[in-house]
Amino acid sequence: MAAVTFDHLVKRYGDNLAVNDLTLRIDDGEFLVLVGPSGCGKTTALRCLAGLEEITGGYILIGDRVVNDLPPKQRDIAMVFQSYALYPHMTVHDNMAFSIRLHKLPKAEVAAKVREAARILGLEGLLDRKPGQLSGGQRQRVALGRAIVRDPAAFLMDEPLSNLDAKLRVQTRAEIARLHRRLGTTIVYVTHDQVEAMTMGERIAVMRDGVLQQVGTPKELYEKPGNLFVAGFIGSPAMNFLTGRAALDGDGVRLVLDGAEVALSGRAGAAARSRGEGSSVTVGMRPEHFEVGPQGGQGLVRLPVQVDVVEFLGSEELVHATFAGSEVVALVPVASEVKVGDTLDLAVPDTLVQVFDPDTELSLDGDGPR
Amino acid sequence: MTATAMTTTAESLPGSARPRARRRPRAVRLLTRAPVNAVLAAVALLWLVPSFGLLVTSFRPTKDYFASGWWRALLHPATLTVSNYRHVLQTGGIKDALFTTALITVPATVLVVVVASLAAYALVFLRWPGRDAVFVALVALMVVPLQMALIPVATLYGHLGLFGTVAGVVLFHTAFGLPFAIFLMRNFYTGIPKDLLEAARIDGAGDLMMFLRIVLPLGRPALASLGIFQFLWVWNDLLVSLVFLGGARHVPITVAIFSQLRQFGPNIDLISSASFLSMIVPLIIFFSFQRYFVRGVLAGAVK
Ligand SMILES: Nc1ncnc2c1ncn2[C@@H]1O[C@H](COP(=O)(O)OP(=O)(O)OP(=O)(O)O)[C@@H](O)[C@H]1O
Numbered sequence: 001m002a003a004v005t006f007d008h009l010v011k012r013y014g015d016n017l018a019v020n021d022l023t024l025r026i027d028d029g030e031f032l033v034l035v036g037p038s039g040c041g042k043t044t045a046l047r048c049l050a051g052l053e054e055i056t057g058g059y060i061l062i063g064d065r066v067v068n069d070l071p072p073k074q075r076d077i078a079m080v081f082q083s084y085a086l087y088p089h090m091t092v093h094d095n096m097a098f099s100i101r102l103h104k105l106p107k108a109e110v111a112a113k114v115r116e117a118a119r120i121l122g123l124e125g126l127l128d129r130k131p132g133q134l135s136g137g138q139r140q141r142v143a144l145g146r147a148i149v150r151d152p153a154a155f156l157m158d159e160p161l162s163n164l165d166a167k168l169r170v171q172t173r174a175e176i177a178r179l180h181r182r183l184g185t186t187i188v189y190v191t192h193d194q195v196e197a198m199t200m201g202e203r204i205a206v207m208r209d210g211v212l213q214q215v216g217t218p219k220e221l222y223e224k225p226g227n228l229f230v231a232g233f234i235g236s237p238a239m240n241f242l243t244g245r246a247a248l249d250g251d252g253v254r255l256v257l258d259g260a261e262v263a264l265s266g267r268a269g270a271a272a273r274s275r276g277e278g279s280s281v282t283v284g285m286r287p288e289h290f291e292v293g294p295q296g297g298q299g300l301v302r303l304p305v306q307v308d309v310v311e312f313l314g315s316e317e318l319v320h321a322t323f324a325g326s327e328v329v330a331l332v333p334v335a336s337e338v339k340v341g342d343t344l345d346l347a348v349p350d351t352l353v354q355v356f357d358p359d360t361e362l363s364l365d366g367d368g369p370r
Numbered sequence: 371m372t373a374t375a376m377t378t379t380a381e382s383l384p385g386s387a388r389p390r391a392r393r394r395p396r397a398v399r400l401l402t403r404a405p406v407n408a409v410l411a412a413v414a415l416l417w418l419v420p421s422f423g424l425l426v427t428s429f430r431p432t433k434d435y436f437a438s439g440w441w442r443a444l445l446h447p448a449t450l451t452v453s454n455y456r457h458v459l460q461t462g463g464i465k466d467a468l469f470t471t472a473l474i475t476v477p478a479t480v481l482v483v484v485v486a487s488l489a490a491y492a493l494v495f496l497r498w499p500g501r502d503a504v505f506v507a508l509v510a511l512m513v514v515p516l517q518m519a520l521i522p523v524a525t526l527y528g529h530l531g532l533f534g535t536v537a538g539v540v541l542f543h544t545a546f547g548l549p550f551a552i553f554l555m556r557n558f559y560t561g562i563p564k565d566l567l568e569a570a571r572i573d574g575a576g577d578l579m580m581f582l583r584i585v586l587p588l589g590r591p592a593l594a595s596l597g598i599f600q601f602l603w604v605w606n607d608l609l610v611s612l613v614f615l616g617g618a619r620h621v622p623i624t625v626a627i628f629s630q631l632r633q634f635g636p637n638i639d640l641i642s643s644a645s646f647l648s649m650i651v652p653l654i655i656f657f658s659f660q661r662y663f664v665r666g667v668l669a670g671a672v673k
């Protein structure tokens with residue numbers, strides 16, 4: 001087991017900067033999820049860590065060893081590929097035993113380790129099959145098994161669940177989390193799915209276009225996104241954004257949009273106020289924080305909206321509404337009885353409203369990270 | 371034909387749980403495949419009839435050959451005899467020639483298979499400067515006609531003392547087999563997912579282990595095809611052996627048969643039986659390697 005450190009890592013493909021100055025420390029035994037949209041450089045960062053790509057600049061450390069120039073086999077890491085990459089001509093047993101046999105472990109020990117891994121993953125009955133005779137979920141577990149027999153310093157996983165169907169994905173998600181708790185090994189897990197990131201990661205690192213945006217616990221990223229990108233990326237359905245001009249108004253601020261105004265109070269108001277009269281401000285509100293037409297008004301930010309579409313989800317409804325020409329999405333209890341065509345107030349406690357500078361895209365929350 | 375027969379067996383197996391309902395009715399299947407099967411059957415006949423004629427002829431007394439066509443023998447099976455074969459095997463020359471052919475063919479095949487599988491590995495999985503240039507040069511070499519090289523190589527062999535030797539012929543066949551062999555293997559290797567090699571690298575395998583444990587087993591179908599191809603080519607070669615071994619003491623079977631043609635006119639009893647003996651070996655090779663032509667070796671590797 002070991003910590004993993006990226007120190008100003010740069011990876012270039014020709015003119016294409018795939019990873020741009022990534023500095024990130026993953027603690028010993030930590031489950032870190034690297035998340036971001038397609039093409040943001042997650043896989044590249046992971047492959048650099050594995051030693052499958054030569055790096056352009058910076059350092060990578062495993063434990064306190066700089067591994068920049070070490071070949072993969074000397075890095076003591078195991079990797080689970082998105083494609084699983086099982087050896088098709090070998091049985092499940094031989095797939096799992098491949099690496100430890102190469103490391104010249106005694107026969108009895110190889111057998112014991114494979115048996116133990118098979119037991120943990122529920123693969124006991126399948127040891128004599130070839131990968132072609134397994135279901136997708138079983139293959140996925142063999143790929144995991146091949147990694148855990150190694151007992152490496154760190155596991156690297158590149159979207160290991162993306163080939164599974166939705167139900168199996170949820171199930172395997174929990175299985176991997178359980179596995180991590182049981183083995184306590186450092187895991188660097190790459191995904192583009194923010195739900196996976198939120199549910200599995202102890203900490204999440206969000207990347208965009210090769211640049212690390214923010215690192216934090218799922219709660220931190222959800223409650224205090226450092227910039228517009230993280231705010232929009234984390235959380236489902238995505239956060240609503242409204243951009244307008246700040247008009248100072250007594251203690252608070254009015255956000256002036258096309259033909260509408262929103263009164264910002266409390267913390268959100270203070271943050272917007274710090275920008276000064278007439279400056280442009282973006283506010284963000286999460287769909288699940290809206291309430292429909294609440295009484296009273298202290299500490300609430302209200303949006304009078306017109307309802308366009310209502311999607312029934314079971315216990316909740318997804319309301320698509322229009323406010324000042326922009327779409328606003330709200331997730332409300334079915335009991336709210338919202339109907340298409342209604343005009344109503346959606347309100348959010350001002351403590352939950354995020355405020356951003358639309359030019360720098362950074363959060364204006366004083367105590368937010370970065 | 372075979373496919374139908376096999377399905378039938380599988381379906382009639384006790385306890386087999388084949389979903390019959392979803393398959394198309396047998397009549398429809400037969401009809402849609404009929405044109406393909408007819409063409410295949412015609413091609414097969416075109417090849418089989420002369421071969422069969424040769425076989426029958428090799429069992430007929432020489433005088434019958436001049437008297438009537440081989441198909442007559444089918445009406446009078448009693449006239450067939452093994453005396454041609456006894457004669458061929460007793461005279462020794464043919465036995466010696468078969469042995470010489472093997473002496474040429476086996477090394478020329480093994481060398482090509484071994485070198486091509488290794489060279490293709492280097493071309494696909496190793497990074498080195500000039501790799502693409504080498505590959506382009508290889509492709510260019512494939513278009514050099516063998517006939518063009520015969521005279522220069524013969525001269526060269528004369529200087530090196532290789533002229534008239536089996537080793538010289540082996541070397542020539544290996545050299546001319548390699549460009550295509552490497553090309554074939556390279557194309558096959560390119561189909562092996564890179565992830566597999568990377569997984570093996572992370573699992574701790576070096577290049578030798580990746581070659582022996584991953585690439586070679588997966589490349590077996592291509593290697594088998596290549597081996598058979600090269601084996602048949604060298605086994606049946608007349609031209610190269612004639613040029614390099616024409617006057618030698620030990621000549622391969624093709625040269626031996628050819629000299630029969632030349633010396634005694636149509637010495638048909640010898641020629642037919644020797645030809646047939648020479649055909650049997652490649653057939654045995656073909657059928658024993660056939661089981662390696664399995665499709666779907668990569669099933670389950672990725673996704
Ligand atoms: N071998 C390569 N040669 C050139 N460019 C590459 C190579 N591999 C990746 N890239 C580029 O580097 C960038 C990052 O790619 P990467 O595969 O790391 O993205 P990713 O975050 O893993 O995306 P995804 O979620 O789609 O897997 C992309 O712009 C990609 O086009």
Ligand SMILES: [Mg+2]
Pocket residue numbers: 042043044158
């Ligand atoms: Mg990727």
